[in-house]
Amino acid sequence: MATALVLTSVAANPEMEHCETIIQKVPMSPESYIKHPLQNKWALWFFKNDKSKTWQANLRLISKFDTVEDFWALYNHVQLSSNLMSGCDYSLFKDGIEPMWEDGQNRRGGRWLITLSKQQRRADLDRFWLETLLCLVGEAFGDHSEDVCGAVINVRAKGDKIAIWTTDYENQDAITHIGRVYKERLGVPPKVIIGYQSHADTATKSSSSTKNKFVA
Ligand code: MGP
Numbered sequence: 001m002a003t004a005l006v007l008t009s010v011a012a013n014p015e016m017e018h019c020e021t022i023i024q025k026v027p028m029s030p031e032s033y034i035k036h037p038l039q040n041k042w043a044l045w046f047f048k049n050d051k052s053k054t055w056q057a058n059l060r061l062i063s064k065f066d067t068v069e070d071f072w073a074l075y076n077h078v079q080l081s082s083n084l085m086s087g088c089d090y091s092l093f094k095d096g097i098e099p100m101w102e103d104g105q106n107r108r109g110g111r112w113l114i115t116l117s118k119q120q121r122r123a124d125l126d127r128f129w130l131e132t133l134l135c136l137v138g139e140a141f142g143d144h145s146e147d148v149c150g151a152v153i154n155v156r157a158k159g160d161k162i163a164i165w166t167t168d169y170e171n172q173d174a175i176t177h178i179g180r181v182y183k184e185r186l187g188v189p190p191k192v193i194i195g196y197q198s199h200a201d202t203a204t205k206s207s208s209s210t211k212n213k214f215v216a
Contacts, residue, residue, distance in 0.1 A: 035067035039139050041095035042066070042150075044074060049087030056100065064095055071137050080126045086157040092133055093150030093165075101199040105149050108170070110198040110213060111163035112179050114186065118159060125160050128186055129153050132162055141181055147174035169198040169213055179216030 044062045062078065065071050081090060091099035100106065116125060132151045139145040147166045154161040164182055166175055175196055183194055195212035202210045 035069045038066050038068060038071065038137050039145075040066070040137075042071070042137060043093055043095050044078070045089075045091040045093065045099050047089035047091070048085075059091075059099065066095075068137075071133075075130070075133065081129050081153050081155055081160075082121055082125050084155045086155055088155050089152055090129070091150055091152045092136055094148070097149050099150055099152060099165075101203050103149075105167050106165060106199055108198075108200075109149060109165055109167045110169040110175075110196055111152075111165045111202075112175075112182055112194060112196050112216070114162045114188070114194060116160045116162070121160055125153075125155075125162075128162050131185055132164065132182075135164070135182060135185055140185060141174075141178045144174040144177045147171055147178065165199075169196070169200075172214070175214055176216065179214060183216050 041064055043064045045059055046062050047059050050058050063074055065074055078090075084090075093099045094105075097103050097105045114128065116128070120128075132153075135141070136148060136151055141148065147168065149165045149167050151162065151164045164178065166178060169175070179194065179196060188194060193215050196214040196216075197210040198213055201213075
């Protein structure tokens, strides 16, 4: 059993001036020293736009975690998204999946995309991203959480974006469930429509808008 050393000062003899310190070994409950495991191990990535490098070379792994405590330690350690320079991204992906279209788990996938107005950077960006992270690490989509690969936040002067990436754009049940729950968790009003687009369409788009495969 785990024990803690507890120092207690006691008057060895009330008549005498000095105190004596005794060391006691007391049992500790596992709750107080075992970190709370998450269902998955996650990796946080950072992207900084350096035009002299390729897109992939600008992507850096920050750290991995698989407990609630280590999630908060990392979250509290990194800059809020609203403080990042335009052109930067954070990505949180399941361990083993790289935050790029090319990864085998993303190749046939797509994303639920939240596009924010410039005004929303102040009002919504940081809380939307934190809620997105909590949806991921808390496995908010029930069995359909298995379809989730990760999430990305793009800080951009033209308007920030947040997205949840899923593994297969043909898994309609999983995608529609994830979209419905995600929209609710962010508190997006019902009249505001969010779209799901395949990475294949995003990667080959010729105009600035990619067609939606699903909406919520
Ligand atoms: P972006 O960073 O996702 O969005 O993609 P941004 O900056 O808002 O630009 P927009 O085109 O959506 O308006 C910017 C560019 O980064 C893409 O056009 C690609 O060249 C590159 N890029 C982005 N992603 C997510 C990938 C990826 O997964 N793989 C590769 N190879 N390039 C990517």
